[in-house]
Structure formats: structure tokens, C-alpha cells
Amino acid sequence: xxxxxxxxxxxxxxxxxxxxxxxxxxxxxxxxxxxxxxxxxxxxxxxxxxxxxxxxxxxxxxxxxxxxxxxxxxxxxxxxxxxxxxxxxxxxxxxxxxxxxxxxxxxxxxxxxxxxxxxxxxxxxxxxxxxxxxxxxxxxxxxxxxxxxxxxxxxxxxxxxxxxxxxxxxxxxxxxxxxxxxxxxxxxxxxxxxxxxxxxxxxxxxxxxxxxxxxxxxxxxxxxxxxxxxxxxxxxxxxxxxxxxxxxxxxxxxxxxxxxxxxxxxxxxxxxxxxxxxxxxxxxxxxxxxxxxxxxxxxxxxxxxxxxxxxxxxxxxxxxxxxxxxxxxxxxxxxxxxxxxxxxxxxxxxxxxxxxxxxxxxxxxxxxxxxxxxxxxxxxxxxxxxxxxxxxxxxxxxxxxxxxxxxxxxxxxxxxxxxxxxxxxxxxxxxxxxxxxxxxxxxxxxxxxxxxxxxxxxxxxxxxxxxxxxxxxxxxxxxxxxxxxxxxxxxxxxxxxxxxxxxxxxxxxxxxxx
Ligand code: HXC
Numbered sequence: 350x351x352x353x354x355x356x357x358x359x360x361x362x363x364x365x366x367x368x369x370x371x372x373x374x375x376x377x378x379x380x381x382x383x384x385x386x387x388x389x390x391x392x393x394x395x396x397x398x399x400x401x402x403x404x405x406x407x408x409x410x411x412x413x414x415x416x417x418x419x420x421x422x423x424x425x426x427x428x429x430x431x432x433x434x435x436x437x438x439x440x441x442x443x444x445x446x447x448x449x450x451x452x453x454x455x456x457x458x459x460x461x462x463x464x465x466x467x468x469x470x471x472x473x474x475x476x477x478x479x480x481x482x483x484x485x486x487x488x489x490x491x492x493x494x495x496x497x498x499x500x501x502x503x504x505x506x507x508x509x510x511x512x513x514x515x516x517x518x519x520x521x522x523x524x525x526x527x528x529x530x531x532x533x534x535x536x537x538x539x540x541x542x543x544x545x546x547x548x549x550x551x552x553x554x555x556x557x558x559x560x561x562x563x564x565x566x567x568x569x570x571x572x573x574x575x576x577x578x579x580x581x582x583x584x585x586x587x588x589x590x591x592x593x594x595x596x597x598x599x600x601x602x603x604x605x606x607x608x609x610x611x612x613x614x615x616x617x618x619x620x621x622x623x624x625x626x627x628x629x630x631x632x633x634x635x636x637x638x639x640x641x642x643x644x645x646x647x648x649x650x651x652x653x654x655x656x657x658x659x660x661x662x663x664x665x666x667x668x669x670x671x672x673x674x675x676x677x678x679x680x681x682x683x684x685x686x687x688x689x690x691x692x693x694x695x696x697x698x699x700x701x702x703x704x705x706x707x708x709x710x711x712x713x714x715x716x717x718x719x720x721x722x723x724x725x726x727x728x729x730x731x732x733x734x735x736x737x738x739x740x741x742x743x744x745x746x747x748x749x750x751x752x753x754x755x756x757x758x759x760x761x762x763x764x765x766x767x768x769x770x771x772x773x774x775x776x777x778x779x780x781x782x783x784x785x786x787x788x789x790x791x792x793x794x795x796x797x798x799x800x801x802x803x804x805x806x807x808x809x810x811x812x813x814x815x816x817x818x819x820x821x822x823x824x825x826x827x828x829x830x831x832x833x834x835x836x837x838x839x840x841x842x843x844x845x846x847x848x849x850x851x852x853x854x855x856x857x858x859x860x861x862x863x
Contacts, residue, residue: 366404366421370445378445383515383538384582386426386441386449389476393586394430394439401428403461408454413485420446423454424479427462429471432593438466441476444516448480451522455483456493463500470599472509474589477526478516494521501528506699508599511592513585514539514575517559527574530696531592531648534565534575535585541568541575570651573685578651595646595660595667596700603701604667613643618832622709622747626775629675632657632707635747636670639663639836645670649689655679656686658693660702664840669697672707673758675748682754683714684727691730698738703843706744706759711780712752728757729862735763737859741846745835746770746817746826752779761825766849767842769835770817770826777814781807784814 367387369375375385384392390399406423408415424446429438440459442449451459459475466473482490504510505528512526513533518541526532526541534541542563549555549562561567568575577592579585597604616638621630637643640661647659655677659670671690673680697704713719713728735742735757743766744759755776759765770776778784786793789806796802813819820826830838 362405369421369443370447374445381538382581383444383478385445386443386476386478389515389582389586390426390428390430390439390441392582393474393589394432394437395434398430399428399439400430401426403427403458406454406458408452408486410452410483410486410489412487415485422446423452423458424449425451425455425458427458429462429465432590435593435598436469436471437474437593438462438469438471439474439476442479442516444478444480447483449478449516450480450483451490451493452483452486453489453493456490456496459493460496460500463497463504466508467500467504470508470601472511472593472596472598473504473529474511474513475525475529476513476515477518477522478514479519479522480517481520481522491521494525497525498528501525505530506600506695509593509596509700511589513589514541514565515582515585516540519543519545523574531576532568532574533577533579533585533588534568535582536565536578536580538582539565539568539575566651569649573649573652573689576648591646592660595662596702600699600701606665607641607662609665610641610662612638612640612836616643618835622771622773622832624773626748626773629679631676632672632674632680632709632747635707636661636672639839641665648693653683653685653689655681655683656689658689663705663836663843666843667702668839668843669693669702669704670707671704671759673710673754675709678714680710681712681714682710682728682731682757683719684722684724687724687727687731687757691734694731694734694738698734698740701740703741703743703846704738704759705839706742706765708744708746708750708755708758709748710751710754710758711749712754713757726862728753731757732763733859733861735759735765737853737861739849739851739853741766741843741849743767743839743842743846744769745830745839746774746776748773748775749780750774750776752777764851766846767838768826769828769830769838770820771832771835772817772829774817774826774829775811775815776817776820776826777810781811781815785810 408423424443427440440462510529511531512529515538523541540559540563546557569578577588618638621634636645645659645661655674657672657674761768785806793799793803817826817829821829
């Protein structure tokens with residue numbers, strides 16, 4: 350066959366494959382506000398950077414109606430490309446082909462690109478849009494999922510793994526995203542659940558819509574499974590492009606340095622925290638008052654809002670922020686906020702990102718609900734992750750640091766490298782009111798005017814303990830600083846920590862309170 354004929358044959362083959370599941374299925378996809386799998390990849394990657402592999406893959410299933418049935422690319426597109434000129438590996442499930450269901454070849458394509466990402470030490474991005482295990486392929490589909498989960502685990506902490514949920518992600522399929530670092534969801538499009546409405550109706554006799562069961566906001570605000578929420582696919586891709594500017598491409602590297610920039614003047618750090626310790630404020634304003642261009646890229650914005658986590662830059666370097674949020678439940682630590690902070694600390698530690706902690710909390714949340722929900726086990730995660738983290742750890746106590754909260758929030762005792770406190774910091778076993786009621790109970794009860802005595806004892810306790818100077822005398826706090834000095838001191842602390850080197854006892858791995 351002359352070469353130009355062969356080339357024509359290739360073009361025809363390509364064209365057939367590029368039609369995916371056909372016009373009708375594509376129309377249905379578009380009507381739902383969804384792009385096709387290839388369109389998604391092209392929208393996310395740099396222009397003209399995508400290189401596709403295994404376009405002509407075919408399944409070998411024989412059962413049911415599968416013999417001879419062609420499923421273009423077997424319902425998943427894989428390849429490599431670049432984002433902001435840096436390489437990434439990517440797969441996108443094609444719902445127009447057998448509902449993006451996962452059979453053996455489909456899973457082999459995914460695991461091929463996963464192996465490639467790990468070998469080349471480049472990030473892996475997975476776009477999930479699938480009806481789950483391909484029913485006709487039986488146990489081969491389940492085997493495929495197992496192979497994916499295994500690789501997610503091997504790659505964890507070595508390369509960034511991002512999961513984008515752009516359609517259904519049902520049954521065991523949800524566990525691959527759950528094993529990755531960050532999950533992105535889109536309003537009205539993302540649906541994640543183990544057992545769908547059909548099963549719930551059959552087994553439990555309850556009616557629930559897919560949206561209420563596992564829609565984008567459910568996973569952003571209630572379950573904590575999702576890290577980023579967007580209103581459209583475009584917004585979601587913009588979030589990914591932004592995230593990748595903050596993180597390194599693998600665990601051997603640091604994040605890219607940017608040109609330093611000053612915070613915006615509108616964030617005046619001296620005026621954010623009210624003098625009255627009972628009044629709330631938005632800790633994100635404090636973060637924006639110290640970051641370059643006042644930029645803060647928040648992670649899990651809608652879940653466990655009493656804890657704020659996310660990325661920013663200080664003098665051009667990426668840092669991770671962990672901060673109590675006084676605007677939400679006074680910033681207490683509870684089951685969910687402990688989980689949220691602990692996982693993020695481990696992310697930063699795995700990927701060489703210094704951690705800055707802003708402390709202002711009255712301690713762990715008391716109550717039967719929290720105790721029975723396992724606040725001991727969950728609360729321990731934050732202790733574990735701070736203690737284990739060897740990246741530079743810098744802590745600033747803005748106001749309250751009471752009890753277990755003081756220890757947990759990146760204290761010197763969990764090996765913070767630098768601990769600073771603002772002059773209004775109150776570092777004590779518990780709040781002055783509670784403390785005075787307990788240790789001066791008899792004096793208060795026996796006083797002529799118990800209320801006046803109580804107030805006097807609260808003041809006594811405050812003067813003696815609820816300040817930063819007792820901790821500063823002991824060296825638990827390195828320096829008491831004025832708020833306006835914070836950015837300068839953070840810049841300095843990060844610059845002297847660039848070559849931090851500590852070694853941990855040799856072990857296979859620890860046993861964190863998962
Ligand atoms: C084979 C599937 C499929 C599947 C969908 N399709 N899911 N084919 N295996 N799992 C096919 C449909 O037959 C249909 O083919 C096409 O994809 C589009 O599906 P529709 O149902 O028309 O789409 P829609 O109405 O949008 O509904 C989407 C859906 C629904 C909600 C995802 O398809 C659905 O409930 N699918 C089954 C989900 C499920 O129970 N999966 C198994 C989970 S168990 P045609 O040819 O008609 O276009 C599991 C175990 C994994 O995943 C465990 C790992 C540890």
C-alpha cells in the first residue's frame with residue numbers, strides 16, 4: 350500500500366475513534382453541561398501539548414453482548430501533556446462510551462498512565478465520569494479497580510495525584526479519588542456514592558436524589574471528601590491550574606519560586622484581631638495580611654470551617670497555612686477540623702512545603718457528641734502529623750492558646766522550629782473564667798460578694814498566666830512580636846530554614862491514629 354494510502358487509513362481510524370460513543374451520546378453529555386473526555390483534557394492542558402496513547406485499544410470481553418462490540422478507546426483517554434509548561438500524566442473517562450464503565454482494558458490504560466506518572470515523577474490527573482465497574486466484565490473489572498487503588502497508594506506522597514469528578518463516580522470507583530491528594534467537584538455534575546439511590550430504595554426503602562446523596566456540595570460541606578468546589582468545568586480547570594502553581598511536581602523537589610510581592614494595603618494586620626478576646630474575626634484576613642499579593646488558595650473551604658487550611662506564598666516561596674478560625678465555633682478543635690488539619694500537614698510534609706500555623710482557639714470541643722464521635726482518636730491525628738512533619742514549622746500564637754489546643758497547634762513541644770506570640774496571646778491550661786471557677790472555688794463561695802470575688806480571681810489568673818510571657822520565660826515561645834512584624838519574621842524564618850535537616854528514628858512506618 351502506498352504510504353499516503355496508509356496515512357489515509359490512519360486518519361480514518363483516528364476519526365472513527367474520535368467520535369467516541371457517537372453523536373447521540375455526545376449530545377446527551379453536552380445537554381448535561383459536560384464536555385467530552387478529550388475536550389476536557391484539551392481545555393485543561395497547555396495548547397497543543399497533549400499526546401494521546403492507546404487510542405486504538407480494544408477490549409477482549411466475550412460475555413453477554415460484548416463479543417465484537419467496539420468501544421472506542423475502551424471508554425478512557427490517556428496521555429501526557431503540560432500545564433504551565435510542566436509535564437503531567439492524565440486520564441479522562443469517556444461517559445459516551447458504555448457509560449465510561451471500567452473493564453479490564455480500560456483499567457489497563459489507566460494503570461499504564463499511572464505507572465508512567467510514577468516512573469517519570471510527574472503529577473497524575475484523573476478525570477472521573479463513569480458508571481463504575483463494567484457489569485459485563487465481572488471480576489475483571491473488580492481486578493482493574495484493585496490495580497488502580499494499589500498504584501494510588503504507591504504514588505501517594507511521591508507525586509501529586511489530583512482527581513476531578515465530572516460525572517457519576519459510583520460504587521468502589523470512589524476509592525481511587527479518595528486515595529488521591531485533592532478531589533475537585535463541580536456543581537450539578539459531580540455525583541459520588543458507594544451505593545446509589547436505587548440500592549438505598551431497595552434495601553432501606555428510602556427515597557433520595559443523587560444530588561442529595563452525593564452531589565458536589567454534599568462532599569464539599571458535609572463529608573469532606575472534596576477539596577475544591579466549582580460552579581462549572583471551566584472554573585474547576587482554573588482551580589487546578591492555580592493549585593499546580595503552589596505544589597512541587599514530586600517529592601524530590603520544592604514548589605516553583607515566584608517573584609516576591611508585598612501584601613495588599615487593605616489587609617492591615619494591626620487592626621484585624623479585636624482587643625476583646627471574646628470577639629471573633631476572620632483569620633483569613635491575617636493570612637492575607639502576610640502573603641504575597643494577599644493571595645490565599647484555600648483548601649476545603651466549606652468543610653470543618655473552624656479550621657482554615659490552604660496555600661500562599663511568602664517572599665516567593667509556597668507555604669501551607671493551618672489556622673483556627675475564630676469566626677466559626679470560636680475556632681475549636683473537633684473531630685472534623687482535626688482530620689482536616691492533620692491530612693493537610695501530612696501533604697505539606699510529603700511535598701516539602703513549610704507549614705505556618707496561626708493559633709487562636711479555646712481548646713478541644715467538649716461534649717458527649719464529640720467524645721462518642723471519637724475526638725480522642727481524631728484529635729490525636731493532629732498531634733501525630735505535626736510531630737512527624739520534618740518540613741520547617743513556624744507557629745504564631747495570635748490570641749488564645751488553651752489546653753490541648755495549645756499543644757496541638759504546632760507547639761514547640763511537637764517540634765515547631767519557631768514559635769512567636771503576639772502581645773495579646775493567652776497561653777494557659779484553660780480560659781481564665783473556667784480556671785478561676787475551679788481553683789478559687791472555695792474563696793468565691795465563701796466571699797461576702799461572690800461575683801466580685803470571682804471577677805477579682807479571674808483578673809488575678811489573667812495577669813499571672815493568660816499572657817505570652819510565662820511561655821516566653823521558659824523558651825516555649827521564641828519571641829513576643831507586634832502584629833506588624835509578623836510577615837518580616839516569617840520571611841526570615843523561612844529563609845533560614847531552607848536547608849533544614851532532621852532525622853527520625855528508623856522504622857518501616859508509624860501507626861497513626863487513622
Ligand atoms: C456497563 C454501563 C454501566 C456499567 C452505565 N453503563 N453504567 N455499562 N457497566 N456499570 C452504560 C449503560 O448501559 C448505557 O449504555 C450507557 O452506559 C449510559 O448509561 P445510562 O444509564 O443511559 O446513563 P444515565 O441515565 O446518565 O445514568 C448514569 C448512571 C447509570 C447513574 C451511572 O448508568 C447507572 O446507575 N449505572 C450503573 C451504576 C452501577 O451500579 N455501577 C456498578 C457499581 S458497582 P447504552 O448502550 O444504553 O448507551 C462497582 C463495584 C466496583 O462499581 C468495586 C470496586 C472496588
